[in-house]
Amino acid sequence: MEETDDERWPHWARDFTQALSHAFGRQPAPTDEASLHAGGSDTPDANQSLGARFAAAVDAARSRVTSTLDIDVLSQRLMTSDDPLSDLGLVVADIRSRQRDARSGDTGSIIVPASASDGALPPSNLEVFLADALDDAGLLAPDVAMPSVSAVRPHTSRLFYLRVNDPELSYAAKLRVLRIEAALNAALLASAFFENADDVPTGELVRFRQRVAASVTSQIPTIADGLPTREEERPNGEWAVRKGISTGIEHFQVPYRLQASFRTNVADGDVALVVDLTPPSIMPAHVWVDGMGIVPATPEMRRRAATDYNLRIGILLAACAFRCSPCIQRVWVAGTIDTPSSHDCYYSVCFDRDGFSRIPLTGSFDPVQSYQSFDATIAEQDGQLSPVRQSFSLESERFCPARRYDSVELSQRVLADPFAKALGAKQVSQLGIVEESKRVEVASQIARRLSSSTEENVRAIMELAGSDEDTTVKDAARRCVGKLIDGTLAEDDPQAIQDEFVNGDTLTAAVERAKEQLSHKDASSALSTTLDALKPLEEGHAFEDDATVEWRAFGSYVDRVLYNRLLWDGIHETRLAPDAYLEAQLVVSVAALAQGQMSMATERARRAVEIAPMGIHSRLQLAQCLDAEGRTDDAMVEVRHLLELAHDPEGVGLGYFRMASYEWNRQDIRAARACYQRALSFMPGVATQMASQLSAIVLQLQGAATSSEPLSEDQVRAALAARDIAIAPTEEVSDVFFEGMRASLDAEIFPVAREFMTILGLMTHDDVYYGMLRSIEDEPDH
Numbered sequence: 001m002e003e004t005d006d007e008r009w010p011h012w013a014r015d016f017t018q019a020l021s022h023a024f025g026r027q028p029a030p031t032d033e034a035s036l037h038a039g040g041s042d043t044p045d046a047n048q049s050l051g052a053r054f055a056a057a058v059d060a061a062r063s064r065v066t067s068t069l070d071i072d073v074l075s076q077r078l079m080t081s082d083d084p085l086s087d088l089g090l091v092v093a094d095i096r097s098r099q100r101d102a103r104s105g106d107t108g109s110i111i112v113p114a115s116a117s118d119g120a121l122p123p124s125n126l127e128v129f130l131a132d133a134l135d136d137a138g139l140l141a142p143d144v145a146m147p148s149v150s151a152v153r154p155h156t157s158r159l160f161y162l163r164v165n166d167p168e169l170s171y172a173a174k175l176r177v178l179r180i181e182a183a184l185n186a187a188l189l190a191s192a193f194f195e196n197a198d199d200v201p202t203g204e205l206v207r208f209r210q211r212v213a214a215s216v217t218s219q220i221p222t223i224a225d226g227l228p229t230r231e232e233e234r235p236n237g238e239w240a241v242r243k244g245i246s247t248g249i250e251h252f253q254v255p256y257r258l259q260a261s262f263r264t265n266v267a268d269g270d271v272a273l274v275v276d277l278t279p280p281s282i283m284p285a286h287v288w289v290d291g292m293g294i295v296p297a298t299p300e301m302r303r304r305a306a307t308d309y310n311l312r313i314g315i316l317l318a319a320c321a322f323r324c325s326p327c328i329q330r331v332w333v334a335g336t337i338d339t340p341s342s343h344d345c346y347y348s349v350c351f352d353r354d355g356f357s358r359i360p361l362t363g364s365f366d367p368v369q370s371y372q373s374f375d376a377t378i379a380e381q382d383g384q385l386s387p388v389r390q391s392f393s394l395e396s397e398r399f400c401p402a403r404r405y406d407s408v409e410l411s412q413r414v415l416a417d418p419f420a421k422a423l424g425a426k427q428v429s430q431l432g433i434v435e436e437s438k439r440v441e442v443a444s445q446i447a448r449r450l451s452s453s454t455e456e457n458v459r460a461i462m463e464l465a466g467s468d469e470d471t472t473v474k475d476a477a478r479r480c481v482g483k484l485i486d487g488t489l490a491e492d493d494p495q496a497i498q499d500e501f502v503n504g505d506t507l508t509a510a511v512e513r514a515k516e517q518l519s520h521k522d523a524s525s526a527l528s529t530t531l532d533a534l535k536p537l538e539e540g541h542a543f544e545d546d547a548t549v550e551w552r553a554f555g556s557y558v559d560r561v562l563y564n565r566l567l568w569d570g571i572h573e574t575r576l577a578p579d580a581y582l583e584a585q586l587v588v589s590v591a592a593l594a595q596g597q598m599s600m601a602t603e604r605a606r607r608a609v610e611i612a613p614m615g616i617h618s619r620l621q622l623a624q625c626l627d628a629e630g631r632t633d634d635a636m637v638e639v640r641h642l643l644e645l646a647h648d649p650e651g652v653g654l655g656y657f658r659m660a661s662y663e664w665n666r667q668d669i670r671a672a673r674a675c676y677q678r679a680l681s682f683m684p685g686v687a688t689q690m691a692s693q694l695s696a697i698v699l700q701l702q703g704a705a706t707s708s709e710p711l712s713e714d715q716v717r718a719a720l721a722a723r724d725i726a727i728a729p730t731e732e733v734s735d736v737f738f739e740g741m742r743a744s745l746d747a748e749i750f751p752v753a754r755e756f757m758t759i760l761g762l763m764t765h766d767d768v769y770y771g772m773l774r775s776i777e778d779e780p781d782h
Contacts, residue, residue, distance in 0.1 A: 066124040067098070068198045071191045075160065078151035084162070085149060088180070089140055095123045095131040124198035129205040130187040136285035137179035144172045156250035156767060160184040161257070171340045178282050182256050186212075186284075189255065207288040212255050213309045216316050217361040219252055223322035224357070234418070236327045237746035241266050244324035245273075245317075246771030252316065256282060256309070260317060262775050263399035267748075269329035271321040272392060272399045275313060277335040277346060280306040304383035310335050311347065311367035318351045319361055329353045332399075334390045345390035349376035400777040404750040408557070409437035409576075415747060422743035423752075424564025431561060431752055433554040435576035436502050438470045443501040447494050454484055454491050465501075476501045507533045508580040514587045523594035530587045543577045543611070551577040552611060557752040558759055559614040561740040562647060562733065567613055582611050582618070589621055593628060601625045609638075616642065616651045620658060627662075636662050643728040647737055648759045652728045653683030659725060674711055674719035678728075682763075729763075750776060 074091070078084040102122030123131070138144070147166040154161055162181045164174075186209045191197045193208065200208075228244030229235035241264050249260050260275040283302040289295050297305070318331040334348040349371055359370055368380050379386040392398070406413075409432035420426050434440075442465050449460040458481050465477035480501050483489035489500055510533030517526040537543070543551040550572040554560045568574065585608040593601035605622035612618045619642040626635040636659065643655040660675035711719065717727055729737065741756035757773040760766075 067121040068124055069126045071188050075153050084151040085146055088134060092131045092134050095127045098123050125200055125202045126187060126198045129202050133183035133186055134180060137183045138176050139180055144176055147173055154767060157253050159253060160188060175281055178257055182282060185255055203288055203294055206286060206294050209284060210287060216254050216312050220319040220323055221362050223319050228324045234746050236266060236325045238264060238266050239742040239745040241324045242772045242775050245321055246768045248320035249771055250767045261394060263394050263777060265399050265401060266327050269327055270398055271328050272332040272394050273317050274334045274336060274394055275317060277310040277337050278306055279337060307383050307385050308367060311371060318356060322353055322356060332392045344387040346385040346387060347371060347376055347378040348391040349374050395777060402780050404748045405779040407437055408432050408751050409434050419743045419747040422739040423561050428749060431557060432576060433557055433560050435578050438473055439476055439502045442473055443498040447498050450494050452492060457491050458484055479504055507584060511580045511583045511587060523591040526587060527591040530584050534584055543581055549573050549575055551575055553577045553579060553582040555615055557755045562736055563614050565736045577611050582608060586621055589625060593625060598629045602629060614645060616654060623658060632662060640725060643726040644730060646728040647733050649682045649762050653679045670719045671723045674716040677710055677716055
């Protein structure tokens with residue numbers, strides 16, 4: 001599930017320096033085209049090619065009288081630092097020291113001889129600008145306890161981001177972190193914009209910072225071209241629009257941190273966004289005033305600056321949403337600020353597409369008047385906003401239709417052809433995984449009719465469930481009625497009645513007892529308890545496949561989609577086996593293995609794999625049983641099958657972890673190391689345990705001629721290919737995964753879509769996908 005560089009850097013996310021140049025009516029510094037499309041990451045190796053773009057131009061024929069600020073070098077220093085704030089303090093101290101030395105020995109020269117030492121050159125204007133901005137941000141002020149932070153340059157915006165590592169953060173410290181981050185980005189944006197930023201007068205740099213804030217909407221020149229979604233298979237679907245908005249939020253180059261939540265209802269033409277506003281205290285402490293130069297910013301100046309900027313950010317986000325699809329007719333935007341004592345909304349507006357299209361995004365406009373023209377809920381006086389009532393909620397039915405969370409298993413909905421093909425299902429119910437869904441629904445109905453009368457409760461249960469077509473519902477009704485009558489189930493405990501109705505069957509109870517017995521290392525009792533409960537089912541051939549019906553169990557909706565696409569024959573009707581039946585097979589296998597009954601353990605594990613062919617633990621249990629029987633080659637075949645179907649961090653990590661142990665035992669060191677490295681990359685939570693075992697591989701295998709350095713990616717792939725071990729997730733699985741994910745979101749089957757997006761986020765760690773996941777609302781209360 002890897003992305004291409006083009007996917008990481010969308011062509012429609014306009015480079016801010018280009019947008020500023022358009023707004024300011026001039027050409028920016030030359031850019032290295034390759035750097036615009038470099039597939040970066042949050043590592044020091046990211047953006048290696050930006051040095052040519054961000055470094056100040058130096059005349060090679062003459063030595064400079066000042067040093068220069070290379071933002072690329074600075075960012076690498078901060079990203080590799082354990083304490084980037086302290087490192088920034090050293091940078092400022094060095095700039096100030098050289099600034100003082102220059103003042104005491106100023107010769108007035110612009111160019112110094114080439115032979116002069118550059119070890120103590122005076123700082124450039126850009127360095128002084130950065131030091132001033134960091135001082136204004138309070139970098140060196142001792143009044144606030146600062147947290148541990150890490151500096152990163154996300155591959156999306158390529159701006160500085162200071163990630164807080166501490167679990168708790170005071171509000172004062174949060175504001176200071178944001179101010180320091182903004183100071184760094186002010187210098188970065190200036191370096192990107194000016195061809196020779198080090199020699200730009202400090203006043204012009206201060207003025208530029210203000211102009212940047214006033215020009216953020218220039219990044220979207222039009223809302224009419226649909227560029228963010230044009231290359232998607234369904235450009236007017238939920239997937240495309242959500243990805244477009246999330247991509248915009250992550251890629252926009254704005255001077256202050258941008259965080260926003262959103263919801264979309266493309267079918268009805270609505271998008272809602274709530275953006276975290278930038279408080280006035282984050283605004284620059286010094287500003288440029290025509291006729292006066294650089295002056296300290298008064299509280300009123302900072303409030304006005306914050307108002308102007310925050311309103312423009314709302315317009316930028318609305319433009320992003322409108323641009324994603326012509327189907328979006330209304331965009332609702334609210335701006336809020338959270339403090340330790342309050343949550344306040346400062347504007348709330350609904351932009352309509354026609355009216356919004358008349359806002360000159362790349363030109364000059366008054367944001368306050370723009371909002372007022374849409375009857376926004378806004379209280380502005382003399383450039384200052386006051387709290388108002390937010391006119392909409394992200395969770396309202398308008399943006400989050402309840403139909404999206406209709407029961408998958410009980411749905412009667414037929415899927416349109418594109419969705420049916422991608423999901424391997426003609427109707428939504430063929431994506432089901434929850435065997436007890438019907439009992440849960442009926443139990444909920446029963447709960448609403450329960451009273452203190454046993455007779456009335458019995459009547460209610462039988463009326464609602466006694467003649468249901470689902471035999472498990474009828475059985476549950478009879479079981480509950482019997483226990484109410486004999487007094488083993490209290491009529492004054494509605495929750496107990498619901499639990500009994502849903503999961504009170506004999507097998508479920510037996511499995512729970514057996515697991516408890518296993519936890520006390522009583523394998524013999526666990527074995528007999530489970531086999532006794534299974535006996536009547538097996539004598540009646542329950543849950544056995546026949547010519548027309550197959551019985552399966554699934555751990556997730558993603559498992560079900562992949563099964564439909566990759567393993568289902570398209571002929572048999574797939575019915576859901578109870579989870580307790582699958583658990584019973586695994587309990588018997590584990591208990592039998594502990595008792596040394598190898599044949600039984602293997603037989604039951606194989607039955608578990610038949611019931612749950614996508615199940616990680618079923619497959620690993622079968623491999624363990626085969627290995628215990630001395631059939632290691634057969635065990636490795638099962639783990640290979642697991643890796644060929646694996647699609648989440650747990651499946652991939654555990655699969656490679658187990659395969660590594662087999663390769664280790666057969667003394668294929670290179671394959672073992674490749675498997676361990678692959679496992680580590682997917683399961684960092686157990687990295688310490690795995691790393692120690694990886695070292696043991698190198699140390700314990702005698703005569704090993706191998707380097708202690710990690711294998712390269714090419715070496716890992718070659719080692720796995722040599723042993724016929726899949727590179728998981730495989731290309732086939734990834735293709736099916738992405739097709740199913742897009743289809744489930746576009747078809748608005750959100751229980752399925754949420755699981756897909758969760759796995760995608762865990763697999764890619766991509767902020768755009770995490771933003772999309774957060775945009776999927778929770779299931780509404782019923």
